[in-house]
Amino acid sequence: MIEIPAFSIECVFGCVPSNAVDNLSLLTDLLGAAKADSIVKATGFSTRCIAAQGQSVFDLALPAARRVLEGVSAEDVGGVVAVTFSNPGRFPALSVRLQNALGLPQGIAAFDVGMACSGYPYGLFVAGQLASATGKKVLLIDGDVQSAHVDASDPNTLAVMGDGASATLVSAHGGSAKFAFHTDGSGADVLRCGADGKIRMDGFGVFRFVAGPVTTFLREFISEIGTPDVFVPHQANMYMVRQLAKALGLYDRLATSGELYANPGSCSVPLTLASSTWEGLAPSRPSRALVAGFGAGLSASAASVELAADFRRGVEEL
Numbered sequence: 001m002i003e004i005p006a007f008s009i010e011c012v013f014g015c016v017p018s019n020a021v022d023n024l025s026l027l028t029d030l031l032g033a034a035k036a037d038s039i040v041k042a043t044g045f046s047t048r049c050i051a052a053q054g055q056s057v058f059d060l061a062l063p064a065a066r067r068v069l070e071g072v073s074a075e076d077v078g079g080v081v082a083v084t085f086s087n088p089g090r091f092p093a094l095s096v097r098l099q100n101a102l103g104l105p106q107g108i109a110a111f112d113v114g115m116a117c118s119g120y121p122y123g124l125f126v127a128g129q130l131a132s133a134t135g136k137k138v139l140l141i142d143g144d145v146q147s148a149h150v151d152a153s154d155p156n157t158l159a160v161m162g163d164g165a166s167a168t169l170v171s172a173h174g175g176s177a178k179f180a181f182h183t184d185g186s187g188a189d190v191l192r193c194g195a196d197g198k199i200r201m202d203g204f205g206v207f208r209f210v211a212g213p214v215t216t217f218l219r220e221f222i223s224e225i226g227t228p229d230v231f232v233p234h235q236a237n238m239y240m241v242r243q244l245a246k247a248l249g250l251y252d253r254l255a256t257s258g259e260l261y262a263n264p265g266s267c268s269v270p271l272t273l274a275s276s277t278w279e280g281l282a283p284s285r286p287s288r289a290l291v292a293g294f295g296a297g298l299s300a301s302a303a304s305v306e307l308a309a310d311f312r313r314g315v316e317e318l
Contacts, residue, residue, distance in 0.1 A: 001180050001224055004128045008174030009289075009305055010137070011312040013067040014274040015060045016049040016164040016261055018317040023048060023159055023262075031155060039159050044238025045262040048162035051145045055318075056088050060165035061141045062101055063318060068139065068167040074103055078136030080110040081127045083119035083266055085193060086144040087112065098141060117191070117234055117295025118181075119266035121303040124170065124291070125179045131172040140168040144265040151198045160237070161199065164264035164271055171308075175288075178225050178304040182217040184209075187298035203237075206295060210240055214294045215247050218302055221290075222248060225304040228290035230255050235268035236295060250290075266293055274313040287311075 023046050027036035040046055051060070061082070069077070080102075082095035095110040104110075109130060115122045120142050127138040143165025150157045190205035222228075231250040233241045235258035245254040257272040264271060269291050287307045294300040 001178055001221070002125070004125075004132060004177045004179070006132065006172045006174060007128045007177035007305060008171055008308045009168055009311065010171055010308045011068040011169040012166060012270050012274040013064045013313065014164060014166040014267070014271040014315040015064040015318050016264070016271070016315065017051045017055060017060070019050050019052055021048045021050050022046070027155060027159055039155060042239060043159055044258060045160060047260070048262040049164060049264065050147045051163040055145070057084055057086050057143045057145050057165055058088070058094060058097055060145070060163070060318060061094065061098060061143045061167065063316065064165055064167035065098055065102055065139060065141060067314065067316075068169045069102065072137060072169070074105060076137055077104050077108060077139060078134030079108050079127070079130040079138045080104065080141065081123055081130065081138065082112045082141040083115060083123040084112060084142070084144055085114045085116050086146065086148060095141065115266065115299065116193075116297070117236065117266055118293035118297060118299040118301040120269040120293050121179060121291055121301035122181075122293070124168070124177070124303050124305060127168070127170040128172070128177055131170050135172060138170045140170055142166050142168070142267040142270050144267065146199065146265055149193055149197055149199045156201050156203050157199050160263045162262040162264040164261055164267050166267045166270035166274060168270055174306045174308060177306065180217070180221045180302050182213060182300040184213065184298045190298055191296040206236065207240060209298050210236065210244060210294055214300045215244060217300050218244075218248055218292055221302045225290070228253065228304060229287040230289045232269055232272050232289055232291045234266065234293045234295065235261070235263050235272065237263070269293060271315060274315050
């Protein structure tokens with residue numbers, strides 16, 4: 001476990017495409033009604049938000065970033081960290097493009113992190129270290145347009161992957177934050193984005209990873225941090241995350257957004273934080289959230305973080 005002495009999340013905003021695709025209708029056309037119904041029930045994803053033609057992760061991230069920076073002076077921002085694997089070009093980085101579009105100082109650090117499913121806690125960790133080093137707020141972007149990487153003939157990914165982006169404002173204030181990571185590169189082929197740019201997934205392989213190593217990893221982390229106010233896992237699959245929460249004894253503290261946005265990648269965690277679906281779960285402010293990511297790598301990550309007393313959040317359609 002790694003600790004950052006002073007850390008808080010001040011604000012989280014999400015942005016999703018307004019184009020909502022009905023999974024049942026789409027899959028029925030491809031596979032027939034019976035198979036389509038079983039897939040939708042198994043995943044819990046009836047609707048996915050899919051980017052319009054030409055709509056990029058930059059287009060989704062920029063309005064979210066502008067919302068979290070409302071009332072914040074550009075000089076008070078010490079860096080931009082972007083978690084993404086779907087930046088339209090290999091470079092320049094998404095974070096660099098956002099620095100310019102947001103009018104942030106040229107003296108700040110701006111760079112991307114490509115961890116896919118487990119990326120949000122990784123991003124929080126890096127952003128927290130940067131905030132501590134600079135004494136300024138750090139903008140953390142997390143988002144992907146996964147639909148650009150889905151094989152339309154593969155129901156394993158077509159029924160699951162959505163699009164979205166988020167912006168989180170991190171500061172070096174408040175209580176300590178704790179982080180832990182789990183890495184098993186021997187499972188790299190279970191979930192990958194190949195040379196053809198398409199996502200390939202062994203769904204049962206992912207399920208075994210979550211039911212086994214991820215559950216053990218998170219159970220050990222919780223034994224060190226104590227019971228959180230709210231549990232916000234990656235929305236890989238609704239059945240999967242509910243089973244995970246039950247196994248951890250956190251079902252009554254589970255926050256979900258997969259019913260609304262399906263699995264938009266690692267930004268499913270901040271989108272859940274930004275949504276109103278978990279309102280009432282956390283008993284007080286400041287609240288302590290356990291956020292967790294897991295999947296491609298194979299990798300898992302977890303963070304116990306404080307939500308600021310005046311924590312702001314919201315999700316918009318674009």
